[in-house]
Amino acid sequence: MSKEILDLLHKYDVPTPRYTSYxxxxxxxxxxxxxxxxxxxxxxxxKAENGELCIYIHLPxxxxxxxxxxxxxxxxxxxxxxxxxISAVLKEWSMYRSLLPTAPVIKEIHLGGGTPTFFSxxxxxxxxxxxxxxxxVNDSHEFSIEVHPNYTTEEHIKQLATVGxxxxxxxxQDFDPKVQFVINRVQSYExxxxxxxxxxxxxxxxxxxxxxxxxxxxxxxxIEHTISLIKGFMPDRIAFYSYAHVPWKSKxxxxxxxxxxxxxxxKWEMYNKGRELLEAAGFKSIGMDHFALLxxxxxxxxxxxxxxxxxxxxxxxxxxxxxxxxxSSISDAWNAFAQxxxxxxxxxxxxxxxxLPLVHGHFLSEEDVVIRKKILELMCGNKTVLDHPLLDPDFxxxxxxxxxxxxxxxxxxxxxxTVEVTNKGMSFIRNxxxxxxxxxxxKQISTNTFSKAI
Numbered sequence: 001m002s003k004e005i006l007d008l009l010h011k012y013d014v015p016t017p018r019y020t021s022y023x024x025x026x027x028x029x030x031x032x033x034x035x036x037x038x039x040x041x042x043x044x045x046x047k048a049e050n051g052e053l054c055i056y057i058h059l060p061x062x063x064x065x066x067x068x069x070x071x072x073x074x075x076x077x078x079x080x081x082x083x084x085x086i087s088a089v090l091k092e093w094s095m096y097r098s099l100l101p102t103a104p105v106i107k108e109i110h111l112g113g114g115t116p117t118f119f120s121x122x123x124x125x126x127x128x129x130x131x132x133x134x135x136x137v138n139d140s141h142e143f144s145i146e147v148h149p150n151y152t153t154e155e156h157i158k159q160l161a162t163v164g165x166x167x168x169x170x171x172x173q174d175f176d177p178k179v180q181f182v183i184n185r186v187q188s189y190e191x192x193x194x195x196x197x198x199x200x201x202x203x204x205x206x207x208x209x210x211x212x213x214x215x216x217x218x219x220x221x222x223i224e225h226t227i228s229l230i231k232g233f234m235p236d237r238i239a240f241y242s243y244a245h246v247p248w249k250s251k252x253x254x255x256x257x258x259x260x261x262x263x264x265x266x267k268w269e270m271y272n273k274g275r276e277l278l279e280a281a282g283f284k285s286i287g288m289d290h291f292a293l294l295x296x297x298x299x300x301x302x303x304x305x306x307x308x309x310x311x312x313x314x315x316x317x318x319x320x321x322x323x324x325x326x327x328s329s330i331s332d333a334w335n336a337f338a339q340x341x342x343x344x345x346x347x348x349x350x351x352x353x354x355x356l357p358l359v360h361g362h363f364l365s366e367e368d369v370v371i372r373k374k375i376l377e378l379m380c381g382n383k384t385v386l387d388h389p390l391l392d393p394d395f396x397x398x399x400x401x402x403x404x405x406x407x408x409x410x411x412x413x414x415x416x417x418t419v420e421v422t423n424k425g426m427s428f429i430r431n432x433x434x435x436x437x438x439x440x441x442x443k444q445i446s447t448n449t450f451s452k453a454i
Contacts, residue, residue, distance in 0.1 A: 006265065008409060008428070013264040016430040017437070018244075019379055020311045021330075021337060022372040027439035028362035033338055035356060037363065039099055041336040045321045046100055052138070054108035054319045055131060056312060057089060058326035059116040060344065063151065067256070068173065068183045068215060070244060072328035072342050073114045082123045085344070088351040089325050090130040095356055096323055097134075105136045108317050109164075111145040117152040121159035128163040142167055142317065144206075149195045150187050157195070161202040168199045169208040169239070175229050176222035179215050182256055189229050196233045206296060207235040213270040214243035216260035223270045227277045237298055238283060238291045239313070240274055242267065271427070287314045287379060288429045307380040314380070327357075335364045366390050367438065375433045382421035382429075386436065395438045402435035 017024040046053065060074045061081060074081075097104070109131065116124070128143070144167035145160060157168070172192060173185055180186045199207050209230055213223060230238070243261075262270065275285060283291035284299050287307065292299040301307045301316040308318040311330050320334035328342040338361040341347045350357040364372065370388045377384035386399060403419060406412045411425030412432055425432055434440060 005268070008411075009264045009268055011409070012428050012431045014431075016434050017440070018430060019375055019433050020309060020313065021332070022375050022437070023362060023364070023368055023439040024437075025330075025339075025360075027443055028337065028360060030361060030363075033358045033361040034363075035358060038333075038336060038338050038356075038358065038361065041333040041363070042096065042321065042323075042331070043099055043101070045333040045335070046104070049319065049321050050105070051100070051102050051136075052105045052107050052319060053321040053323055054110070054317060055093075055106060056110050056112060056322060056324045056329055057127070057131075058112055058114065058324070058329040058340075059085075059119060060114040060327050061085075061118040062113065062115040062148075063118060064184065066183055066185045068185070068212065068243060071112075071114065074344055079118075079120070081344075082119050084348060085326075086119070086123050086127050086130075088348045089127065091351050092325050092356070093131055093323075095354070103134060103136055105138055106132065107138045107141055107319055108315075109141075109143045110312055112312070113146060115148045115151050116145050117147050117156050121153070121155045124156070125159050125163055128160075128165075132164070137164060142206075144169060146171065146210075147195065148187075149192045152195050154198045157198040157202050157204075161204065166203075166205045167208070168195075168204050168206075169210060170195055170235075171210045172226070172230070173210065173212045174215055174218055174222055175226045176218065178217050179222055182216045182260070189232075193233050196235065206237060206298075208237040208239060209235045210239045210241065211274070212241050212243045213274060214262055214267040216256040218262060218270065220266075220269050220273050223274050224277065227274060227281075231281050234281075234293075236293050236296045238278060239289060240271070240278070240291060241289050242271070285426070288426070290314050302380070305381060309376060309379050335369060337362045337364075367392065371436060371438055374436050378419070378421065378433050378436070379429060382426065384419055384436075385417050386419055387417040392438065395441055398441055399435050399438075403432075406432055406435060 058072065060072055062073050062075050063077050065075050141164060143165040145165060146169045148171055170192060173183065174180065175189055196207055211226060278291045279285065282293055284294060286292055286298055286302045290298065297316045298314065306316065306318065308315050310322060310332060322332040324331040324340065326340065327344055327347045328340055330337060330339045338358045341350065341357040341359045347357045367390050370390050374384045374386060386396060403412055403414050407414050411422055411428050413420045413422060421429060421432060
């Protein structure tokens with residue numbers, strides 16, 4: 001590794017947002033939400049989008065604790081929790097349906113977790129049928145689910161296909177036994193391939209594999225081994241994420257210490273080796289952490305300039321209305337965000353009282369909306385123009401000062417008001433986006449908040 005790259009790693013490996021939203025959650029402006037104002041935002045955006053929307057449903061239950069995971073989850077082997085939770089989610093959806101003046105046109109449904117396939121095939125079918133009942137499903141819809149292969153049966157895959165699911169994402173992380181042991185996620189290549197084979201049997205259009213680099217005890221060799229196995233069943237997409245070490249947020253990450261984690265230099269080598277192997281196998285790099293085959297919709301969206309990014313990561317759908325259902329889910333009405341309660345009991349109690357379980361959110365200012373668009377352009381298209389009458393001149397001056405430093409390091413090219421990310425800069429896209437973050441500029445938070453950028 002060259003001294004130049006080493007210097008950049010040390011300079012830019014700092015806590016930085018992932019920019020699945022702007023403003024990012026720590027900078028949202030209210031801890032209690034004006035429910036009436038939120039509902040009106042949903043109605044207004046629904047009308048502006050001609051009734052089209054996407055739905056994210058959080059299914060938090062897991063039988064087993066994966067120690068790398070910082071998502072909202074509940075560990076239990078008691079499957080009696082399924083029925084009341086499904087009932088609560090459908091009641092929440094009914095509350096939103098009562099706001100909408102016409103039948104919604106559903107473009108996407110995404111089931112995340114937790115372990116969505118903790119739920120039985122029958123309960124998942126009941127859930128989706130309840131969501132789509134009386135709604136219009138877009139002809140080119142994308143229904144997707146995140147699955148843990150160890151808890152996924154052929155019946156899950158078959159039943160989901162019958163209710164419209166055509167995309168699946170399998171968590172793998174790493175196939176190295178030592179890494180799997182320390183993150184408490186032991187799964188075999190054979191079981192993973194079996195689920196991939198079922199997805200192909202039932203005609204899923206896109207299969208994604210989640211990999212993580214920077215896990216405890218992980219090495220370049222384990223990355224190479226894992227990708228060599230993945231090539232054995234060639235998914236359509238691969239998400240190759242940097243591990244987010246946030247033990248102040250996720251206490252289970254304290255099972256290991258920082259001494260067990262690869263440093264920034266080693267993570268950089270892992271990413272570069274992984275990228276090299278994936279590109280040699282026919283995958284194209286998209287955004288900051290995704291790879292796709294050349295005929296996959298994600299690659300085609302990136303190529304045509306239609307790539308989008310939201311709380312679910314990179315997507316092909318530029319929807320301005322996302323309804324989040326279930327504990328901790330975040331809804332996005334483009335000019336407003338709202339997050340649900342993170343405790344299952346509190347969530348269900350509010351739902352059963354007929355109350356939307358909102359606990360946190362943000363109404364975007366006009367400036368927020370402008371900056372959101374600029375950061376999206378950088379994250380999805382590597383280029384933006386930092387010029388708008390609604391932007392604070394002092395903030396713009398500060399942003400260009402930061403961009404000048406990034407340009408000196410070869411990460412961007414600034415031409416007048418136009419900012420373009422270089423090939424070298426694509427690996428530092430979080431740092432570049434942070435230069436345009438007015439909330440970060442104004443409200444520096446000194447406590448632990450974000451994972452490191454590298």
